[in-house]
């Protein structure tokens with residue numbers, strides 16, 4: 001459907017990350033909802049950028065090139081009738097174990113910048129009796145530790161390892177250890193598949209393939225499509241770990257529009273996506289890949305990074321599953337952002353071969369925000385076509 005032209009993107013990576021937009025912005029839940037399971041949220045103090053976003057239960061908190069110097073942990077959806085809270089203790093390099101702190105307090109140093117070497121996390125009161133809490137850390141050898149449970153050491157103190165990332169999850173007592181499916185190995189190649197112009201009647205077929213192969217992707221949706229059954233499709237996409245980005249309300253050529261018109265095209269979708277998923281999108285893809293200084297200015301004000309692509313399948317043009325799969329499998333390389341469309345059944349048919357083929361070659365299929373998080377991050381109003 002689209003005539004597309006590539007822009008050579010100014011990739012301005014300064015090493016200084018904008019933490020709020022570097023990953024999917026999470027709306028930190030305030031009100032406990034008994035219907036929702038208990039979860040742990042956590043914010044890390046990164047050596048490069050300071051405090052990061054509040055990560056939700058069992059997501060990876062890390063930033064490229066940073067170690068972690070301090071942590072804040074909290075719980076959400078704690079039933080009012082259950083006593084107890086979350087307690088945690090950190091081991092700071094050259095200092096050793098600090099005192100236990102609880103629920104929202106800072107553990108570690110924001111000033112000295114010394115890295116954490118180990119962390120212990122546990123629950124108290126009724127929570128301790130009814131839940132297990134698991135913690136694992138990414139060490140400076142780029143490897144995640146095994147899960148440490150209920151106050152065990154996550155990470156090894158005193159042997160020169162530093163914590164670069166952390167992941168925490170709380171589960172009903174006696175459950176199996178948390179799912180590791182979303183875990184990304186920063187030492188292995190990764191690619192972000194992106195699908196534009198949906199959600200459509202074909203989108204569930206894309207999700208089926210992603211679910212089957214434990215892969216994730218980013219869907220740049222049109223606000224005009226967010227109604228009826230497509231709303232459930234978007235919710236399912238998010239529940240499977242996929243990312244939802246903004247592709248405007250109605251696919252206009254934004255370079256020909258006024259500032260207020262561009263802004264309406266962007267912000268209308270922000271409201272819709274946030275309403276459906278509870279997560280505010282931070283990535284924008286301009287229709288036709290077409291943008292100018294006005295578009296970037298509006299994106300800056302709306303908090304969006306402008307995401308282009310490095311590998312164009314032209315799937316909308318060929319509408320040939322064999323050809324679409326061939327292009328990706330022949331050309332894909334580490335850090336690519338691949339452009340496809342979930343508005344075509346041929347692309348859905350190509351996807352299984354693409355996912356199988358890329359995974360067989362060792363590529364991890366991640367969302368754009370995950371790719372960005374491991375490769376320098378993004379800033380609002382900047383354009384990106386790949387993350388090498």
Ligand code: ZN
Nearest residue numbers: 196197287288
């Ligand atoms: Zn489009």
